[in-house]
Amino acid sequence: MRTFIVTLIFIFFSLGAFAQDAAGETGFWRDPLGDPLFPFYVVTAFVFLTAFLVVLVAVYMLQVLNVFIRKAAEEKAEKLGIQYVPQPSMWTKFWMSINAFRSVEEERDIMLDHNYDGIRELDNHLPPWWKWLLYGSIVWGAIYLVVYHVTDTLPLMDDEYNLEVEAANAQKAKFLASNPPVAIDENALVYEPNEAILAKGKQVYTINCVSCHMPDGQGSIGPNLTDEYWLHGGSIKDIYTVIKNGVQEKGMIPWGPVLSPEQIRDVTFFIHSLQGTNPPNPKAPQGDLYKEAAAAEPVEETSSL
Template sequence: MTTKCLKSNWKAVGLAALATCLHGNLFAQGSASSTQTGVSEQEILFLVVSGMLIFVSIAVLVVALYILQVMRIIMQKDTVTAPVEVIATESFWLTFKKKFITGDVLPVEQEGAVAMDHIYDGIQELDNHMPPWLKYTFYGTIAFAIIYCINFFSLGLVQTSEQEYVAEMAQAEKEVGEFRKLAAASIDENSAKQVTDEAALTSAKAIYSQNCSACHGAAGEGGVGPNLTDEYWIHGGSVKDVFKTIKYGIPQKGMIAWQQKLKPDEIQNVSSYILSLQGTKPANGKEPQGDRVVSAETTPESKTMSSL
């Protein structure tokens, strides 16, 4: 009899161990996808260990209850005629139901023992105990809260919502910067657009003063090169024409190509700044050269940048 009980106990232990391994395997399978979404190995290990500890604790508790129940039945002197294994099995499930599901529920005829004075509309309140499943669920929330607090306020294996937000914003800024670099590098004479951003035009003014003012004047009034403030252009007056002139230069007239010294977005900004000088009429402006071109891209707002 004892040998059979022990064999049954080992089966229960084996099932619990198998379930624990399967539980850990599920966490391990989920770790691959979690790693792809940015979850660290420490977080995965924490989840696996916590889950296995909880599962093993429940399994050990169930097995222990089963063993105690079987030992109690074996030690009873007034054993009934039914086989011990049948009694043990039935008693186990009855005990399990009582311990974990229904609890000590009194029969209807004995409800007076737990009746309270509170009666409303003919319904009397009973002072029954909390169902075990609900009680253990409450205990589980306490255990979860403890693990949660230890993790977030001590170990820090999982990021808080604020930390996740900061990390995501930093990643977004990095991606935006990379996109802008790719976009800036892809600008050419066919895709150039007139820029009206004040910061970009201010930066372009500094580039113009350093590289262009020697030939075209500090205010674009012209010198060795033509006047950039009137409506007359030798090689076209649109932002794409100006971009092309700056990028490839006019070697036969002494205008060097700037594509090796300036980035595409810088050439676009300088082209936009030059167009913003139209109509400013600086002192000592050089006489018009080329054909008159009224650029549709030159707006009154862009002309205000001439005061930079």
């Protein structure tokens, strides 16, 4: 029982954390201490734990109290010289009434008069809890019918979905109104070592690109992004274009549908800022040498994939 309750509490908190996870980038499981709601979880956990312990102690005290009460009743009965008959507990009374159990003495009255090889049958009623469940669901069904189909007071599934979409669109419009998207002309993009852009670019890179290009850009599945050799050109426009359109047949994902133009710009600038950083264990150069001054002219041919 105790294990069950602990498990239940655990599941409750995990669910909360998962909901968080789905909601944002920083999830409870990825970075529990960094989660802004962490103190809230801790306090809630303590409140639940305390409540649970209080209930546990209370139940225990009640049991002890019951033992004393019974002892006293037994002694009293003994003094009076009568036999002690324990009172059924509240729970037992409740259980008997919701099941409408008949005592063994009454069985003779409800025995049906057929008999198959000594197997006989009692004419028991359906247990009241079962009947009330049925009546309850009939009442519920009637209310549901009226509310959802007759008066249309509450929206059905489709309408509910549409309302949510509408609300999300309104939210999006509000967000766009306060954060107008930066118009990005990829043909006229010029690199600028803007701290904020590079930080955002690094974030995009860390989330999406590290698995193939490695944390420092030294390359593994994808090519080294820190050297001066490029398979698809090393200008800002080339890098932007290859990130946007990908090289699907070679395993480079087209990021255009995934990232916003602004994010692609950010990560393009970040990759450009990696030039000449010489990280450890670099992947051998692939493609053509690209020099900023020499513009788009490829200078030297080396290995290519």
